[in-house]
Amino acid sequence: MEFAEFFTQMHWSVIVLLAAALIFLIVELIVPGFGVWGISGIVCGIAAVVCEAIFTKSLFDVFFMIFLVLVVFTIMFALFSFLFSRGFLKKTPLVENETALPKDYGKDEKLQELIGKKGRITSICKPVGKAEIDGVTYTVCSKDSTIFVGDKIIVTEIKNNTIIVKFLGGENE
Structure with a gap:
């Protein structure tokens, strides 16, 4: 056939x-x-x-x-x-693996304005604690070491809505 x-x-x-x-x-x-x-x-x-x-x-x-x-x-x-x-x-x-939500959903753009601002630690930061910046209390994260209450800090970056701070000096400085 x-x-x-x-x-x-x-x-x-x-x-x-x-x-x-x-x-x-x-x-x-x-x-x-x-x-x-x-x-x-x-x-x-x-x-x-x-x-x-x-x-x-x-x-x-x-x-x-x-x-x-x-x-x-x-x-x-x-x-x-x-x-x-x-x-x-x-x-x-x-x-498509994308969601209906925008890519920047949940990101607070106002936090970006805090970069470079100075403040004081209000509860011990090891590595997460509270800091007062411009009269408002924020939850912050220390990149390096433990920062104690009253120490001066500066906001260095915002990463995933987390405020990253750096130690500037002690309470008496």
Whole structure:
């Protein structure tokens, strides 16, 4: 039996099932995860083999159909693996990893104004404590050492909404 003759003598239900299997597997490439589309494609492929076995009495045709389905599944799997390893599937709109919240959500821009300002520690800072800066009490973090109550500090940076301070001098200085 020739290759072309194999397809021309196929029952219409086998052709529909093979086409559905191919379409479902292509959709599975776009929609990641081993979900409904991939399982539906595999089921349609198996159903096509079963229908071919029912409608044809040739054992060769059934084995050829099994081989054909396995080749298509292997090609689709290889294509999926290649695209995923290259990062193409991570960029589809269905796989966006971003949230609806803006990137700077939860960041207090007013804290940036504190950089360079001086203040005094109101509760021991080892490394986290309280400091009064411009008459307002803030929770601060010391980068280096323990800073005691009454010591002068300066705000050096703001990191993830945490005020980082540096020791300037003691209470009596």
